[in-house]
Amino acid sequence: MSKVLIVEDEPKLAELMAAYLEQAGYEHHHIDRGDQVVDYLKNNQADLMLLDLMLPGLDGVEVCKQVRQFSGMPIIMVTAKAEEIDRLIGLEMGADDYVCKPFSPREIVARVKANLRRVELDQTEAPKTDGFDLDADRLRATYKGELIDLTTVEFQLLQLLIKEPGRVFGRDMIMKSIYTDSRVVSDRTIDSHIKKLRKKIAAVAPELNVIHSVYGAGYRFENND
Amino acid sequence: MSKVLIVEDEPKLAELMAAYLEQAGYEHHHIDRGDQVVDYLKNNQADLMLLDLMLPGLDGVEVCKQVRQFSGMPIIMVTAKAEEIDRLIGLEMGADDYVCKPFSPREIVARVKANLRRVELDQTEAPKTDGFDLDADRLRATYKGELIDLTTVEFQLLQLLIKEPGRVFGRDMIMKSIYTDSRVVSDRTIDSHIKKLRKKIAAVAPELNVIHSVYGAGYRFENND
DNA sequence: GTTGCTCCTCATTATTTGCTCACCTAGGTA
DNA sequence: TACCTAGGTGAGCAAATAATGAGGAGCAAC
Numbered sequence: 001m002s003k004v005l006i007v008e009d010e011p012k013l014a015e016l017m018a019a020y021l022e023q024a025g026y027e028h029h030h031i032d033r034g035d036q037v038v039d040y041l042k043n044n045q046a047d048l049m050l051l052d053l054m055l056p057g058l059d060g061v062e063v064c065k066q067v068r069q070f071s072g073m074p075i076i077m078v079t080a081k082a083e084e085i086d087r088l089i090g091l092e093m094g095a096d097d098y099v100c101k102p103f104s105p106r107e108i109v110a111r112v113k114a115n116l117r118r119v120e121l122d123q124t125e126a127p128k129t130d131g132f133d134l135d136a137d138r139l140r141a142t143y144k145g146e147l148i149d150l151t152t153v154e155f156q157l158l159q160l161l162i163k164e165p166g167r168v169f170g171r172d173m174i175m176k177s178i179y180t181d182s183r184v185v186s187d188r189t190i191d192s193h194i195k196k197l198r199k200k201i202a203a204v205a206p207e208l209n210v211i212h213s214v215y216g217a218g219y220r221f222e223n224n225d
Numbered sequence: 226m227s228k229v230l231i232v233e234d235e236p237k238l239a240e241l242m243a244a245y246l247e248q249a250g251y252e253h254h255h256i257d258r259g260d261q262v263v264d265y266l267k268n269n270q271a272d273l274m275l276l277d278l279m280l281p282g283l284d285g286v287e288v289c290k291q292v293r294q295f296s297g298m299p300i301i302m303v304t305a306k307a308e309e310i311d312r313l314i315g316l317e318m319g320a321d322d323y324v325c326k327p328f329s330p331r332e333i334v335a336r337v338k339a340n341l342r343r344v345e346l347d348q349t350e351a352p353k354t355d356g357f358d359l360d361a362d363r364l365r366a367t368y369k370g371e372l373i374d375l376t377t378v379e380f381q382l383l384q385l386l387i388k389e390p391g392r393v394f395g396r397d398m399i400m401k402s403i404y405t406d407s408r409v410v411s412d413r414t415i416d417s418h419i420k421k422l423r424k425k426i427a428a429v430a431p432e433l434n435v436i437h438s439v440y441g442a443g444y445r446f447e448n449n450d
Numbered sequence: 451g452t453t454g455c456t457c458c459t460c461a462t463t464a465t466t467t468g469c470t471c472a473c474c475t476a477g478g479t480a
Numbered sequence: 481t482a483c484c485t486a487g488g489t490g491a492g493c494a495a496a497t498a499a500t501g502a503g504g505a506g507c508a509a510c
Contacts, residue, residue, distance in 0.1 A: 076329075097329035111329060118332040138391045139442055151467060152441040189469055191487065213487065215477060376456060414458055416498065438498065440466060 001180065002116050003027040005046040007037055007063065008078070009056055017050060020105040021112065034058030038066050045176045046073065048116055050108070051095070053079040068094040070167045074115040078103070129162050130223040132210075146204045153178060154197050161211065161221035170218040194219060227341050228252040230271040232262055232288065233303070234281055242275060245330040246337065259283030263291050271298065273341055275333065276320070278304040293319040299340040303328070355448045359384050371429045378403060379422050382415075386436065386446035395443040419444060 004021050008014040009032045021028050029046065031037055035057035037049075049067070053060040064075055077095045096118075097111055131144045139155055141148045150158065156178050161169060169177075171190045179185070198211050212220045229246055233239040234257045246253050254271065256262055260282035262274075274292070278285040289300055302320045322336055356369040364380050366373045375383065381403050386394060394402075396415045404410065423436050437445050 074329075074331075096331045114325075114332050115329045118329060118335045137389075137393065138445070139393045139439055140391070153468070185468090186470060188471085188487090192469070192489085195488065195490095215486065378457070410457090411459060413460080413498090416500090417458070420499065420501095440497065 001025065001027055002047040003029065003045065004112060005037075005040070005049045006030045007034065007049060007055065007060070008032065008052045009054070010052075016105055017108055020109050024109045024113070026112065032056075034060065034063045037063050041067060041071060043170065043173065045173055047119070048074045048076070048112060050076050050078055050112070053077060064094055071164060074119055076111055076115060129165055129221075132162060134159050134162060143201070143204050143208075148200055148204050150197070150200060153193055154200070157193055158197055158221075161219060165221050165223065168214045168217050168220045174218070190219075226250060226252055227272040228254065228270065229337060230262075230265070230274045231255045232259065232274060232280065232285070233257065233277045234279070235277075241330055242333055245334050249334045249338070251337065257281075259285065259288045262288050266292060266296065272344075273299045273301070273337055275301050275303055275337070278302060289319055299344055301333075301336055301340060357387060359387065368426070368429050368433075373425055373429050375422070375425060378418055379425070382418055383422055383446075386444060390446050390448065393439050393442050393445045399443070415444075 004026050006014050006017050006021075006028055008017065008030070011032070014030050014032070018028050018030060029040070029044070031040060034055035037051075037058075040046075051060050051064060055063070060077060060079075064077070067073070067075065074096045075094065076097045076099060078099050078101065080101045096115055099108060099111055133142045134155070135141075136159070139150075139152070141150055141155060141158060157174065160174065160177050171187050174190055175185060194211060194213075201208060201210065208223075210221055210223050212222055214220055229251050231239050231242055231246075231253055233242065233255070236257070239255050239257070243253050243255060254265075254269070256265060259280035262276075262283070265271075276285050276288060280288070285302065289302070292298070292300065299321045300319065301322045301324060303324050305325070322340055324333060324336055358367045359380070360366070361384065364375070364377060366375055366380060366383060382399065385399065385402050396412045399415055400410060419436060419438075426433060426435065433448075435446055435448050437447055439445055
């Protein structure tokens with residue numbers, strides 16, 4: 001089940017969005033200040049963000065830019081004036097879609113759905129990172145054509161890390177991402193999977209050292225040493 | 226670099242599409258009337274067409290039909306109402322894909338990308354079935370000329386798997402595909418059919434091992450070990 | 451009804467994967 | 481240095497999943 005992050009300072013509006021999203025079967029979380037978004041995303045998983053333009057704390061455009069530095073998640077901007085949109089497009093600040101107030105709740109849901117569908121499409125497409133090639137349809141990973149035989153969890157793990165090279169993923173976040181149910185496992189379990197993943201990658205490309213651990217924080221995928 | 230033809234009468238929308246396609250590295254050309262499309266394509270090259278349904282001059286459906294008479298290029302229909310899509314599919318007018326308004330700009334790009342990729346794949350990659358030959362009309366399967374005597378379910382199963390070699394099919398998907406009615410069967414039933422299928426294939430070609438199980442995910446057809 | 455065929459299910463066994471524990475190593479810090 | 485916390489690792493167990501064999505239900509032809 002996908003999770004939507006609502007960033008909106010008007011409580012009534014946020015509530016309305018939340019209600020409709022819930023009805024459509026999405027999870028949601030609400031933040032009413034711009035300056036808390038990045039922090040939240042660093043520690044929690046979310047599949048899409050509805051981002052109001054006018055925000056206390058930090059402006060929507062700025063939030064968008066900052067989030068874009070570490071995440072490619074779909075961002076839908078919500079703005080009061082239609083004319084703003086033209087300006088926003090010009091700015092190329094990295095949003096995926098735009099909705100004007102006043103909007104119908106169902107329009108929001110439709111946009112959310114459309115954007116999440118796109119992401120799913122993207123994921124089945126094989127993302128290529130420096131010789132690595134992950135194909136979700138085939139549950140198959142290769143490095144420069146050579147097959148890396150991974151289990152389901154290992155594949156998901158690699159997929160998560162490789163999706164945003166350089167970004168540090170904490171163990172909590174990794175667990176939340178891999179176990180959609182509320183299963184609780186030990187931190188060491190993640191380590192264990194990382195170990196196996198490293199081993200299997202090393203079997204194919206011994207000279208490579210792509211999974212880095214970040215002391216006190218988590219793990220990161222990065223190719224250049 | 227691929228070139229996209231945008232056929233859309235609403236200038237704002239066309240501009241938005243163009244902006245995103247350009248950013249994604251595609252060339253584009255814009256036409257705002259249906260009756261100019263055929264003429265344009267006769268004299269200019271384009272790799273894909275985004276075609277609005279409601280058009281002045283000539284209706285989108287009609288444009289699609291006419292273009293199909295001389296070109297197999299990917300055509301993505303853009304329509305305002307989701308319900309229209311059902312009707313369009315029924316018409317079999319030859320489009321490759323459909324996008325509903327409101328769409329996200331990036332969804333358009335994703336669809337364009339996916340469709341162009343498919344064409345490229347078609348051109349380069351012939352489906353590898355290495356000696357297997359399925360005749361759906363006669364429900365008859367052969368391997369290098371030798372008959373494999375399959376029941377209906379077994380045949381459908383093999384057909385599904387072989388259609389996309391390498392792809393992992395989950396049991397849910399297999400069931401949905403084989404049982405078009407809403408019959409519910411146990412997961413183990415699929416296993417059972419897989420077993421029989423393997424046995425029958427082995428009877429004809431013992432050295433072959435083409436149906437692989439993927440732990441936790443499903444089954445996959447693959448010839449090369 | 452009986453026969454023969456196909457399809458489905460259940461129970462059992464075999465296999466694979468995932469998780470944790472305990473212990474060890476390495477990084478950070480006073 | 482000495483200490484503390486975080487990460488790495490191998491072994492072993494538990495859980496999840498798959499393969500298999502036997503048997504029953506449904507159905508059409510006779």
